[in-house]
Amino acid sequence: MPKRAITALITTVIALVLLLSFKTPADSGAAGGAPALVSIGPGSSIGPASSSGPLAGGPGAGDSPTPPGTRPPGTTPAPTKVTAKGSGTFTGDAVQEQFGVIQVQATMTGGKLTAVTVVQMPTRGRSGFISADAAPILESEAIAAQSASIDSVSGATYTSEAYAQSLQSALDHAKG
Amino acid sequence: MTSNRRALPVPRRWSIRTREIVAVLILNGLLIGAMWIRHGGLDQLADPSGWFIALGELVGLYGGYLALIQLVLMSRSPWLEQVVGMDSLAAAHRWVGFVCVWLIVGHVLLTTIGFAIADGQNLVVEAWTLLTTYEFMLMAGVSLVLFIGVAVSSVRVARRHLAYETWHGLHLYAYLAIALGLGHQLVTGSDFAHDPLAWDYWAGLYVIAAGLIVAFRFVEPLVVSVRHQFRVVNVEDEGPGVISIYLGGRDLDQFAIRAGQFVIVRFLVRDGWWRGHPFSISAAPNGRWLRLTVKDLGGDTMSMASLAIDTRVYLEGPYGLLTGARRVRRRVLLIAGGIGIAPLRALFEELPAGPGDLTLVYRASRPTDIVFRDELDHLARARGAVVHYLIGARGSRAMPADPLTAAALRQLVPDLRQREVYLCGPTPMMEAVRDGLRASGLPPGHIHFERFEF
């Protein structure tokens, strides 16, 4: 086989491997499993700034840390006793969006929100394109706060108004 | 010559017709359009961005569909090849290919514009967002680039500057382009991501197309070649610049092929094993060997003369419609130009015909160009057939006028218009003959002509 063909073949294979390893943000946020408290390595705390002004730096994160303030991940507090009431699957209102209707379903187990399922999502146009990709993420994010006894999560994300409306109504239904 | 030959297997006949195949493809296309409408495609037209998105979807659906049709056209499925013919399939493939790539380019532009309007973004940013934040979209982007590359390299201007093998190598990237585009269709395509039935259907189309290619382009030739173990058993000089290669093997009396057909052979030598040569058999199948007669066109055919005996051969085929299966009329006229004599020589031997029913007109520029003279004369005597040798460069004293005009041919073969005519030779010459015959009243259905440039 001519050398050119072999070179082309090898180049193509390498390019393919690179292409297939490209991960979209959606891939990083794969749904499923209990989301975990993730330790991201030894951190450092800095003392109060000296009076020479804000440019006085502490040992910033760029240095190799000998951290006085290293904090190992905390243990999960024991869950409060839950009762069997408050289990079941509750469907929220269908909310009209620009390109369609969105409706979600909340599954409660022992009073805890354990799953969110998208029942209907817009399928056409821009919304449809987004929803094909977003459904798994919307579902996993809804329960992200449920593990490790976290009451709320700080850190902005994108929003889907209609999604949240429908989920709220599902939770309202769950309360009976 | 023919009396004590065992019955040899022949490729099966297909009773479907080209128009039926086209009808199925069109119906399937309408089904796709109906699916799009049922999924709410038209409902998007309420919005200005929706016009672009809707049109982008439609165009994308048909671009993808045509790409699958392209695969089927080149799959060498016998029910297609034996009904439509390799040369017509290649011509259709070329035409469909350009339409397909235009549709795909249109799909990308329309969809990006529509999304950009809906998002209030500029085109470049929107395109970047699409490529980097959605599953399979980067692959789809690469697919687009590959499709454009394949199309550009297939434009006539480009082909003139590209060696055949370079062009063919580039063309194979079309397979990759199709595979890379599938992900975004099934996962984010609005018609498939939310409708399991439509998903199954579309994936099913891919499975069918891929299955045909795998079965008839790869598995079948492999099985045939392994079973019959084709090897070069003899190489003979037929005349200046013309050689015959004899292929032997195992169970050749089980290999189904008709006179007039051709095979694509790869000689498994160190240098050039990847080249496939379409060669016609130049003798009727006899269950012992196949004879391929080729003209030295320079390049790799020169090395044919030095092929070693026992060289293994990988064979694909048989292909071709220039066979007795098409023959309806009792009387037959074969017209050969130059090396086109090869398949017609086989037909001259095999076609059942009584005395006076079979005539061969063999056109060549010089006497030394005539091959198989002894064989042809012997066959003619044995079968009561007629051979006319028309030798001489056109315009010379020996041949002042074109001997292949309909009028001239009618002088040689008075009942020309009642014959089944088979043509083989250089394309311009044969096209001229065909046109002349049609003009003289011969129904086109009785003129059989195969081009060898694909």
Added chain:
Amino acid sequence: MQRAELGLGSQLDEQIERRLRIVSTMGTIIGIDLRDPAVPSGALDAAEAWLVEVDARFSPFRPTSEISRLARGEIEPEACAPDVRYVLTRCEELRVASHGSFDIRAEGLRGGLDPSGYVKGWAVEEAAHVLEAAGARNYVINAGGDVLVRGAPEAGRPWIVGIRHPLEPDQVVARVALPATEGRHALATSGMYERVDHIVDPQTGLAAISWLSLSVAGPSLAQADAYATAAFAMGRVGLAWLAGLPGYEGYAIDPGLRPSWTAGFDPLLV
């Protein structure tokens, strides 16, 4: 890309009554989780109505808002409603305190005037005020990732807020306890969670990228919100600047995924 943000309570126990109100406004979702059964639902309605009204009057993305009209010169600052003037004054004070890193008037910001770094937090605080006027003492309000708490989710433990992993949307990297029995406690986060062009360093006009995420805890959500925005834009020195601000503590994650926090933030981490 659209994703939902929900701040939901962890235990929907039969013995704990909670009411969840979700308001979509100001380009985000605001979730109110109220744990006081005695507070009438009308208070939630009033809080919701307030938040929607703020959006109408302050959004730089609505052409009819007072802020937009102010930016176009259609009205004078003195002619604005009192709370608009209040917000503008506070923003000016913050501009000075942050050495220009927080500046609603900076070039390159869409609309010319963008006080949303302050307004969202301020609006939530006013909404909390509405709830407290009706007797609420135990609630969490999460406005697109900025969190304000009061009281406790249940007897015996404080509100726990997770800081989202900057790159993995369903993971948290730290748990912050916000004691709030004496008064409100807030946690605001600025970061790369959204498209980068939102946060621009006014001094350079370029997107700020020294941190992936920066969270500020303190008594006022509006202040925390503004400080987080400013410190994020400051880059490397932002955390040190925060350390010098009394009452407010910071926690930041750099592009190498290494966290740093001010000394005062330490006791909050659990």
